[in-house]
Each structure stands twice: as C-alpha cells, then as structure tokens.
Amino acid sequence: MTIRLHDYWRSSASYRVRIALAMKQVPYERHVVDLLKREQVAPDNRAVNPQGLVxxxxxxxxxxxxxxAIIDYLDARFPEPRLVPTDPFARAKTWQRALVIAADIHPVDNLRILRRLNEMGVDQAGRDDWYRHWILEGFAALEAMAGDGRFMGGDAPDLSDVCLVPQMYNARRLETPLDAFPRLVAIDAALTAHPAVAAAHPDRFSPAG
Structure with a gap:
C-alpha cells in the first residue's frame, strides 16, 4: 500500500496530517507543493485537489x-491511537475544540487571506496584527475549554491537540503574546516532547534543511 501526502512544510493543515500519520505510525511518501511558488493552484495540483490547496x-x-477529513479517514482506517473518542459527548467536545482552530482561527489567517489583504493595501504590520488578533481570540476560548489533563484530550492527545500544535507554532512565529494562556502553553510543551509530534515538525521538512 502506497500512501502519498501532497504537503508543504509550513502549512498548518499539512502539519496536522503529518502529526496524525506519525502518531499512527503510518509510513507515507511526500509530494512537495510549494505554496510560495503558488504550485498549489497549478493544473497538476488542481487535478488532484480541485480547491488548489494542501x-x-x-x-x-x-x-x-x-x-x-483526512485525519477522520485515518482514524477509521488506522484506529490506534484513536484521535477522536467513540463516546458521543467526548467526541463532540473534541470536535468543538478542534474546530475553534480549524474553522475559526486558521481559515482567516491562511496564506491566501493574507495575500488578499496585501492586495487590498494592508501593510505588513497590519497583516501581522490581523493574524495575531484571531489567534488571541481563539486561544482565549481554548484556554477556557482546556481541562486539567496533560493534553487537551486528557491523558492522551486527541484531534484538538493535533490542531493545537501547528497553531502554537504559528503564534510564536508571529510573536503572539501567550502569557494569558498557561494551560495551552503547558499542553503544547507536553505535545512537542511527544516523538510523533517532533517527527512532524516543519523544521524537519524545511527546504533550508
């Protein structure tokens, strides 16, 4: 069985999938799609992904x-370790936390949104302020949702943890103040020490080596 991931090293969404694959110890091959070169909207990538994304x-x-959707498939196909609980309430709470990031923070801070802001005349400082604003708003909600376990998912990482790691990486890259989020910082520290999370880190896939 050959599994191929169309991936960009610093794409948050790609980072999530790399974490899930590593946690489930599923081997795969990478096909690099360079977002800065706009390879995602080239005909060959659109033939695979009609949205022109990774x-x-x-x-x-x-x-x-x-x-x-990819992680949900992987969870069904390779169920150990499970990233979305089977208990209905626990499942709903996991999705709630994950969607704070995947539906509310990440889409409005995505590269194509930042490019559009640039086209509209918003300068770099304004774009950075925009980016941090949505992170801070989402993280305030997540901090309140985080329990007292080692991870967002309790004793073991779940889908919301998989989403948190790339967003924390981006927050630090944009020098977002994190003092108001001690639970998220502690959870992220526990996650980044996890071998599977470390294996998926963007620095391991950076073109700069």
Missing part, C-alpha cells in the same frame, strides 16, 4: 482533501 492524501486509489 494537504491532499492519496491512498488505495482514493484521493482526500481537507486535513480534518
């Missing part, structure tokens, strides 16, 4: 886009 997963003759 990540895309090819597996068993199937093609799946959207990181959470």
């Amino acid at each position: 990540p895309t997963l090819e597996i068993d003759g199937h093609v799946i886009g959207q990181s959470l």
Whole structure:
C-alpha cells in the first residue's frame, strides 16, 4: 500500500496530517507543493485537489482533501491511537475544540487571506496584527475549554491537540503574546516532547534543511 501526502512544510493543515500519520505510525511518501511558488493552484495540483490547496492524501486509489477529513479517514482506517473518542459527548467536545482552530482561527489567517489583504493595501504590520488578533481570540476560548489533563484530550492527545500544535507554532512565529494562556502553553510543551509530534515538525521538512 502506497500512501502519498501532497504537503508543504509550513502549512498548518499539512502539519496536522503529518502529526496524525506519525502518531499512527503510518509510513507515507511526500509530494512537495510549494505554496510560495503558488504550485498549489497549478493544473497538476488542481487535478488532484480541485480547491488548489494542501494537504491532499492519496491512498488505495482514493484521493482526500481537507486535513480534518483526512485525519477522520485515518482514524477509521488506522484506529490506534484513536484521535477522536467513540463516546458521543467526548467526541463532540473534541470536535468543538478542534474546530475553534480549524474553522475559526486558521481559515482567516491562511496564506491566501493574507495575500488578499496585501492586495487590498494592508501593510505588513497590519497583516501581522490581523493574524495575531484571531489567534488571541481563539486561544482565549481554548484556554477556557482546556481541562486539567496533560493534553487537551486528557491523558492522551486527541484531534484538538493535533490542531493545537501547528497553531502554537504559528503564534510564536508571529510573536503572539501567550502569557494569558498557561494551560495551552503547558499542553503544547507536553505535545512537542511527544516523538510523533517532533517527527512532524516543519523544521524537519524545511527546504533550508
């Protein structure tokens, strides 16, 4: 079985999928799609992913886009360790936390949104302020949702943890103040010490080496 991930090293959504694959110890090959060169909107990538985005997963003759759809598939196909609980309430709470990031923070801070702000005349300082604003708003909600376990998911990472790691990486890259979020900082520290999370870190895939 060959699994191919269409991936960009600093894409948050791709980072989520790399974490999930590493946690489940599923081997895969990477096909690099350079977002800065706009390879995502080139005809060959659109032939695989009609949205012109990353990540895309090819597996068993199937093609799946959207990181959470990919992770949901992986969770069904390779159920250990499970990233979304089977208990209905725990499942709903996991999705609630994950969607704060994947539906509310990440989409409005995505590269294509930042490019559009640039086209509208918003300068770099304004774009950075925009980026941090949505992180801070989302993190305030997540801090209140975080329990007292080691991870967002309790004793073991879940889907919301998989989403948190890339967003914390981006927050630090944009020098977002994190003092108001001690639980998130502690959870992120526990996650970054996890071997699977470390294996998926963007620095391991950076073109700069």
